[in-house]
Amino acid sequence: MKTIHIEKQNSSIFVGESYLNIKNYLPEKKCFLICDENIYRHYSEFINQFDYIVMGCGEGNKNWQTIEKIIGQLLERGADRNSFLLGMGGGLVSDVTGFVASIFMRGLEFGFISTSLLSQVDASVGGKNGINFGKLKNMIGIFNPPKFVICDPVLLQTLPKREVRSGFGEVIKHAFIKDEDLYNFLNDNCEALLNLDPNLMEDLVYRAVSIKTEVVEGDPFEKGERKKLNFGHTIGHAIENNSDLTHGEAVSVGMNLACQLSQELCELSNSDAKKVDDLLQKFELPLEHDVSADTINQYLIKDKKKNRSTIDFILLKKIGEATIVTLPIEELKTKVIALCAKS
Numbered sequence: 001m002k003t004i005h006i007e008k009q010n011s012s013i014f015v016g017e018s019y020l021n022i023k024n025y026l027p028e029k030k031c032f033l034i035c036d037e038n039i040y041r042h043y044s045e046f047i048n049q050f051d052y053i054v055m056g057c058g059e060g061n062k063n064w065q066t067i068e069k070i071i072g073q074l075l076e077r078g079a080d081r082n083s084f085l086l087g088m089g090g091g092l093v094s095d096v097t098g099f100v101a102s103i104f105m106r107g108l109e110f111g112f113i114s115t116s117l118l119s120q121v122d123a124s125v126g127g128k129n130g131i132n133f134g135k136l137k138n139m140i141g142i143f144n145p146p147k148f149v150i151c152d153p154v155l156l157q158t159l160p161k162r163e164v165r166s167g168f169g170e171v172i173k174h175a176f177i178k179d180e181d182l183y184n185f186l187n188d189n190c191e192a193l194l195n196l197d198p199n200l201m202e203d204l205v206y207r208a209v210s211i212k213t214e215v216v217e218g219d220p221f222e223k224g225e226r227k228k229l230n231f232g233h234t235i236g237h238a239i240e241n242n243s244d245l246t247h248g249e250a251v252s253v254g255m256n257l258a259c260q261l262s263q264e265l266c267e268l269s270n271s272d273a274k275k276v277d278d279l280l281q282k283f284e285l286p287l288e289h290d291v292s293a294d295t296i297n298q299y300l301i302k303d304k305k306k307n308r309s310t311i312d313f314i315l316l317k318k319i320g321e322a323t324i325v326t327l328p329i330e331e332l333k334t335k336v337i338a339l340c341a342k343s
């Protein structure tokens with residue numbers, strides 16, 4: 001097991017720890033476990049030891065109704081200010097659990113057992129949580145870190161293959177923006193990683209979490225450097241919200257598009273742009289989409305990361321190095337039209 005402690009957030013991530021050891025991490029408080037229907041189906045024997053609440057699966061449930069239902073159940077079962085919430089699931093469950101814990105009775109302590117690759121490498125670090133507002137992703141939320149996150153590679157064995165690939169989209173992003181060595185590791189071990197080799201997965205999750213931790217520690221409220229984690233996400237979110245692609249798949253398409261812009265705007269070499277596409281394809285991630293430029297552009301206007309008339313867009317200078325460029329939204333919209341016409 002490897003431990004990463006985020007000093008400023010007083011939050012610890014335990015990579016390679018067994019979820020079965022959870023009792024060692026829970027405080028002496030009344031604990032409520034929150035999970036979704038899939039997690040309950042796979043891990044009911046474990047979950048039945050807790051007072052638990054099951055929410056519906058999928059982004060469509062990341063909304064106010066779910067928050068109200070969970071708060072209703074917590075009240076019914078006598079939760080109070082001294083209770084502890086344990087989210088067991090992917091990014092959906094952790095975002096919702098963290099949000100409920102942050103607002104219920106002005107805030108409870110909480111922790112996660114992170115069950116998807118995407119949540120282990122991304123949603124587990126950084127203290128962001130929240131819900132969607134209609135079709136707008138993560139519009140309502142708060143920065144508030146969990147006490148702990150358990151990332152057990154064993155849990156990934158039951159994760160559907162498509163979700164595994166989606167998680168790799170996010171890991172690959174970390175490599176592209178910050179770590180050429182991680183790029184080489186992914187490139188050299190693709191097959192074993194796709195087969196979830198436990199030792200390699202522990203190493204991989206640790207490396208990805210370390211990168212995100214370093215970035216988040218330097219910029220907890222996303223004022224500067226942390227924006228680089230949004231590589232592939234600005235257009236990716238627009239595509240995710242208007243297609244059947246998963247988060248990691250949409251980010252893969254978004255990274256391909258951002259690389260095309262990087263070639264034009266910050267001299268990303270053709271060979272590095274090809275390396276980006278090749279690695280994404282090796283991990284069976286898509287590069288193409290069928291969302292119209294108009295739909296993407298309508299979404300960009302509502303992006304919560306935009307300023308009044310500009311947007312901070314993340315480009316790649318080379319493998320392992322990203323840069324933040326402030327683009328006028330009108331210019332980005334024109335570029336999106338050109339990119340969509342090419343594909």
Ligand SMILES: NC(=O)c1ccc[n+]([C@@H]2O[C@H](COP(=O)([O-])OP(=O)(O)OC[C@H]3O[C@@H](n4cnc5c(N)ncnc54)[C@H](O)[C@@H]3O)[C@@H](O)[C@H]2O)c1
Binds near residue numbers: 118
């Ligand atoms: N807070 C953050 O910093 C942050 C970062 C990235 C993503 N997110 C959010 O996370 C969500 C996406 O996360 P996700 O990809 O984990 O989605 P998810 O939580 O919806 O999980 C994907 C699917 O896999 C199932 N699943 C998860 N773990 C499983 C397991 N071990 N075995 C079997 N099935 C399992 C889930 O039930 C679900 O059907 C989005 O809402 C996104 O906005 C948040």
Ligand SMILES: [Zn+2]
Binds near residue numbers: 122170233247251
């Ligand atoms: Zn993401």
